Structure formats: structure tokens, C-alpha cells
Amino acid sequence: MIDMGLLNVIRKLRLRQGLAIREIERRTGVSRNTIKKYLKADVIEPKFATPERSSKLDPFAETLAGWLKTNAKKGRKDRHTLKKMHADLVALGFTGSYNRVAAFARQWRADRQRDEQTTGRGTFVPLAFRPGEAFQFDWSEDFAVIGGERMKLQMAHIKLSHSRAFLLRAYPLQTHEMLFDAHWHAFRVFGGVPERRIYDNMKTAVDLVGRGKARQVNIRFLAMANHYVFEPDFCNPAAGWEKGQVEKNVRDSRHQMLQGMPDFPDLAALNDWLEQRCVALWHETAHGTLSGTIADVWAEERAALMPLPVAFDGFIEISKRVSPTCLISFERNRYSVPASFANRPVSLRVYPDRLVVAAAGQFRAGLTTFAQARPVHGECGGYMALGAGLVAADGTHHQMVGLLGLETSFAKRRMHLGYRLARPLHPLPGQLGMAVLRGHEFHYATILSQPDPVLAAVEDANGDAVPETGSCRQTSGGARVSGTFFHLISPASPKVSP
Incomplete structure (x- = not known):
């Protein structure tokens, strides 16, 4: 092994003076093979290979690294000292010194700090959304003076991901009925419904968080999503950046609207003021990425939103x-x-x-009287209510209205989900003629008996026939009662033959 000074001499003799390898060997005393090796490698600084040396700590390195990782997550008063770890390693058969354990811990901390500052911080790509693609939702907790008293309120924040148009609604609680009401008012103000919605894993939407993106969605929340025909998308746990737009809106709204706002006589007055203030801010705030204000971009995005249906009975x-x-x-x-x-x-x-x-008794009597003279049609749960009976999950049989002979059961839950194409065999209330209809079906009920005439020939998205055809019956007063498990969306395209 030669040092950098001797290597510099060899390079001068060969490259500057043009001496032969044999002459350089005679002058420096370095063998010809070594001279050739360094000249061929074209290096100016020789590198010394550090030999691998075993350590008494090697068999215990993985154990000690695990202890250090666990220790780092504990509170300061609950952490073990390195002397305690050294004593535990000795009990496992380690014969090395405490200094060796301390040196390992210093290197482990340095590597961990370097990872946190580089690769451990992760790589983030800005999210981009096409018009009408998505909207984001979040709750925050703020205060307002209502009727002369300072009240703690739950603020619902809804924001379109493309145009960044936003709305705030104030509620006393974060319950289902408040959540459903916030969605309706947001769609009303935005002028339509986007394709999907991005949420965190709030309890009113998610009953159980599984691995990855697996979620057990609350059945009432899913009914609302099916009504408005949008796809709920849930963030990963502790990953707020996946809905960063609405997270930022929570922060911005405090100094744009909530701080210094006036007093209000009631909650309705506060929500009217919030809606007007939000729309005003659309016209005052530049979009930031696209040209124009938020209001300008929203006016273009509105054409991409699904038309607003009737309000969900939330x-x-x-x-x-x-x-x-x-x-x-x-x-x-x-x-x-x-x-x-x-x-x-x-x-x-x-x-x-x-x-x-x-009250069930009054409802049953009132509906039966109504059906003697006017048509009645029920979808999904309404269809089951029109039937003769229903078996609950615990096996208990419940009497329904009895306008149809349908018997259903929840004793053995089986999910029925998908889009449906229905070709009516009998007229449906509110539909002109016998047009082919499109709809979707989602329920967990099983048909035990469906004795009445079939209402429609129903197919799934693959063109396969399904047994949930619906049924109909004529009452003694001459009116027609009908029901289906599929929810009607619209008449089918003219390309679909009846």
C-alpha cells in the first residue's frame, strides 16, 4: 500500500517525464505491478480498505436495536438507561463492555436522525383534481355568541377539490343527522354533486378501520352516499395531507370569518351569515393555481357536477x-x-x-286507507314495509303493512349490491309508458316469499337476471301497489331496447 505523496511522484515520473515503468520501479522501489495498477486506475488518492472485524456485540445487535427503538417511543421518565440495557445484555450472555453498548447506541441514534431528516420524511406529490371529481370534508370546533351566550359549536367544512369553493355550517354536535344536513346544504350551494368525497375515519362514517383502505362503512352513511350517488374515499389513519385542502380551510376560516364575527340570535342566522360570507370570499380570493378567482373556476366546474337530486331524508x-x-x-x-x-x-x-x-299503528292504518284510492310504490326498505312480514336478525317475525305478500328476512345477511336495468311488465307510478329504467340495488335482505305478480324483468350490470324483480298487486279500491329492491335513478338510454 502506498500513500498519496508517493502516488503523486509516480504519476509525475510517468506522465510528466515519460519514464518507463522499469525506471520508475528502480527509482521508487515500488513493484511494477503496483505501479501499473495505480496508473491504470487513474486515481490521485489511494483508498485503504477497512477489514471487517467481528464484535462481541454482533449476536446481540438486533436485540439492542429493538430495545432502543421501543425506548425512543416511551416518555422520558419511563425510558431505560444504557446501563440497564447493558446489564440486560449481560444476563443474556454478552461479555463485552458498557462502552461498546454506548458506542452502538450513539451510532443508532445518528442513523435514525439522518433517516428522519432525509428518506424518513417521505416524498410528497401535490394532488391535482379534474372538474367535478372530488370534494373534501372535515369538522372543527369553534365558538360563537348565540342568543347572548357564548356556545361551543361544531363547524362542518366542505370544499370542492378542483375549484376550491368552500362552505361552512355550524351545528351543536357531530352526529349523523348534522352530517347529512351539512352534505345537503353543500350540494345546494355548489349546484351539484361531485363523483367522490374524501373523509378522515370519523365515527359517523366508519364503523371499523381495517388494513390499508379496507373500511366497514356505517350503513346509514352509505345510504346517504348511495342517494347522492358519490363514492366515499377515506384517508389512511394519521394522514391528514390526503385531504390537505380542507385542513387548510379549517385554519384559514378562523381568521377570515370566525374571529371577530358578530353575535347572532339563533343558529339559523349564523348559518345564513356563514353561507353569504363564504360565497363573498369566493369572489375575493384568487384560485392560486388556475387563472381567476375561486368563483370563476367554480362557474366552470359547475357544469361537471351531477345535477342535484331531492334532499336525503337524513x-x-x-x-x-x-x-x-x-x-x-x-x-x-x-x-x-x-x-x-x-x-x-x-x-x-x-x-x-x-x-x-x-307510531306504527297509525302509519299502517293510514297507508292502507291511502292505497285504496291512490297508487303506492316502495323502494328497498319501503318495499319490505309494504310486504306481509319481516324476520329480524334474531329470528323474530314482525308484521308489516300487508299491502303486498312479500316476506323478507335478515336472519342470514347477504349483500346485494350493483347497478340494475329494469324492463317493467306493469306500469310504475310516476313513469310514462313502459320505458326501460336504470337503478342501483344495495341491501342485506333475503326474499322468503314473493307471491304477487312480477313487476319487472331485472338484470345486473353483466346482463344476468336477478331474482329481486319487485312485485305488484291491485287493491280492492282499484289502485295499484308496487315495490322494488332497486332504487330508480333515471330512464335508460334510448339505445337500450325495451
């Missing part, structure tokens, strides 16, 4: 029993109901702004 249903004094309780409040409901079970439907009490 209630939460709770079973209650009316007390002998004609009262029902809900969230520490008591409400009076008609005396005819005393000591009877009722269904309490909770909306964001009201409570509706439904």
Missing part, C-alpha cells in the same frame, strides 16, 4: 316508549306527545332541527 331513528304521563325523553330533555301514544312504543326520528314521533 334522520336517525331511535325506539322509545312513551311514559304513562305522555312523555318521551331524548338527550336529557322530555317532550310531550299525544295521549293516544301513552305506554306505547314509538319511533323517534331525529333531524337537525326537529323531532318526529312515528
